[in-house]
Amino acid sequence: MDTNTKKIIDFFKSLDWPLLEISEDVPKVSIENEVLYEQPKKGTHKIRFYKYNQRERRAEKRYFYLDSILFDNKTDFSNLVYISSNAYKISYYNQLNSILQASQRKIKNIEILKEYKIIQVKENEEIKISPEIFTQILEEAKSIYNKARSYSNSVENYLTNNAIRRFNIKDIGFTTSTEQGEFEFIIDRFNLQTKKTKKDFTDHLNSKDIERLEIFVDNLIKKEVFSDLFLKKLDEYFIKEKLEDILRIGRKILLLKSDDISTKTAKEVISCFHDKKIKQMESVWQKFFEKYLLYLIFSYKEIKPKVKLTGISTSKKFPDFIGINHYEGVDIIEIKTHLKHAVVWDNNHKNFAFSSEMSKAIIQTMNYMDAVTQNKFKDPSIKSELEGKLSNTYNLHNPRGIIIISSAVSLAKGVSKFDQKKKDALTRDFTKLRNSLHNIEIITFDEVLSVAQNYSENILKEFIK
Numbered sequence: 001m002d003t004n005t006k007k008i009i010d011f012f013k014s015l016d017w018p019l020l021e022i023s024e025d026v027p028k029v030s031i032e033n034e035v036l037y038e039q040p041k042k043g044t045h046k047i048r049f050y051k052y053n054q055r056e057r058r059a060e061k062r063y064f065y066l067d068s069i070l071f072d073n074k075t076d077f078s079n080l081v082y083i084s085s086n087a088y089k090i091s092y093y094n095q096l097n098s099i100l101q102a103s104q105r106k107i108k109n110i111e112i113l114k115e116y117k118i119i120q121v122k123e124n125e126e127i128k129i130s131p132e133i134f135t136q137i138l139e140e141a142k143s144i145y146n147k148a149r150s151y152s153n154s155v156e157n158y159l160t161n162n163a164i165r166r167f168n169i170k171d172i173g174f175t176t177s178t179e180q181g182e183f184e185f186i187i188d189r190f191n192l193q194t195k196k197t198k199k200d201f202t203d204h205l206n207s208k209d210i211e212r213l214e215i216f217v218d219n220l221i222k223k224e225v226f227s228d229l230f231l232k233k234l235d236e237y238f239i240k241e242k243l244e245d246i247l248r249i250g251r252k253i254l255l256l257k258s259d260d261i262s263t264k265t266a267k268e269v270i271s272c273f274h275d276k277k278i279k280q281m282e283s284v285w286q287k288f289f290e291k292y293l294l295y296l297i298f299s300y301k302e303i304k305p306k307v308k309l310t311g312i313s314t315s316k317k318f319p320d321f322i323g324i325n326h327y328e329g330v331d332i333i334e335i336k337t338h339l340k341h342a343v344v345w346d347n348n349h350k351n352f353a354f355s356s357e358m359s360k361a362i363i364q365t366m367n368y369m370d371a372v373t374q375n376k377f378k379d380p381s382i383k384s385e386l387e388g389k390l391s392n393t394y395n396l397h398n399p400r401g402i403i404i405i406s407s408a409v410s411l412a413k414g415v416s417k418f419d420q421k422k423k424d425a426l427t428r429d430f431t432k433l434r435n436s437l438h439n440i441e442i443i444t445f446d447e448v449l450s451v452a453q454n455y456s457e458n459i460l461k462e463f464i465k
Contacts, residue, residue: 007077017052031059046070051087062087071112074131095141236459243456246292250449254338281337286320296452300325302389308378309371319368324389330396332368336405338445343412352429365401373397401440408446
């Protein structure tokens with residue numbers, strides 16, 4: 001008698017049912033002429049499922065549909081069947097039934113034989129399956145059973161402990177009673193592909209749920225639990241979201257056609273900054289860059305607005321910004337408006353030259369650069385603060401100037417869109433004029449937004465599968 005057969009015979013003996021007839025010579029177990037166990041052919045075993053009704057002293061069918069299970073010696077009987085009160089069952093039957101969809105398919109028989117390479121299902125009759133696949137499914141069923149029981153215990157403990165605290169019965173501490181892998185259950189339930197809108201989530205989350213999630217995710221980020229790749233993706237996602245908001249505001253300012261900020265459109269733009277001190281167009285752009293400079297084309301470790309300098313002959317004694325970039329260069333940044341012309345047409349020489357507004361901005365920026373080079377800070381603590389951000393304080397004595405002025409449509413006055421020769425000359429001459437300056441860079445407002453737009457479009461592309 002092989003090992004599996006002996007286990008099966010011993011198992012039925014242990015039932016101790018008064019009506020059982022057990023034959024060991026020809027392995028067979030019967031009850032009231034119904035065969036509970038037999039060997040259809042050598043190396044195989046067939047078990048039919050019954051339970052014993054003690055009150056009426058008779059055997060009854062165990063399952064509504066499932067009648068029998070056929071398996072060969074590659075399937076260990078010890079893992080397959082167990083005793084429950086006056087019945088014997090398939091191990092983890094409820095879970096197996098759900099995975100195999102046996103009840104829905106009204107399956108009467110399960111055959112577990114090595115000759116079956118794939119799962120075969122015949123509705124209202126049988127499932128045919130290999131021992132290897134069945135063992136995997138059985139392990140999955142076992143895992144489902146254990147996890148479900150663990151979740152149930154965890155939920156009960158959590159709710160019980162909350163009740164203990166609520167009624168001040170005992171000062172009980174907080175513990176994490178979940179195991180690795182349990183969190184996957186709740187996340188997958190919420191992260192279904194069917195959830196496409198905010199409402200799909202908020203229908204299942206109350207304010208406390210959301211509050212707890214916010215605290216939890218915040219902790220995971222701060223404790224660096226997430227992978228570096230995910231944190232980078234998260235960081236870039238929010239930069240992209242922020243950039244899109246910034247670009248929207250910047251484009252609204254670019255659409256303003258005059259310096260008059262009392263118009264309805266201008267007031268709508270100014271309302272984005274919640275600053276009642278804005279009284280002129282230049283201040284609109286200054287406020288825009290004060291709030292968003294770090295998100296645009298410039299990458300700065302430190303930004304100082306309106307640092308007062310001495311020895312300046314003009315009425316404005318401070319540059320709009322002094323910035324220290326991540327290369328530890330020091331930038332003097334001057335902001336004009338998108339409506340100012342950067343160049344004018346010289347009809348005598350048939351070329352473009354810097355406008356008076358542009359020339360004034362260049363001289364103004366050079367004066368600021370000289371004052372910074374000569375340490376002419378009205379508040380000495382500002383100099384110390386800036387030097388504290390530099391590993392080489394020499395950089396503070398060699399600043400660069402950046403002037404943001406004009407736009408593609410306002411670059412020069414009187415250039416018709418139909419005058420291609422003058423348009424070509426404008427592009428050529430403005431490039432030459434910009435490149436001719438030493439240590440001063442001229443950028444238009446729409447160039448600033450264009451570079452930011454390109455950066456935004458490239459964010460997260462590497463994460464898209």
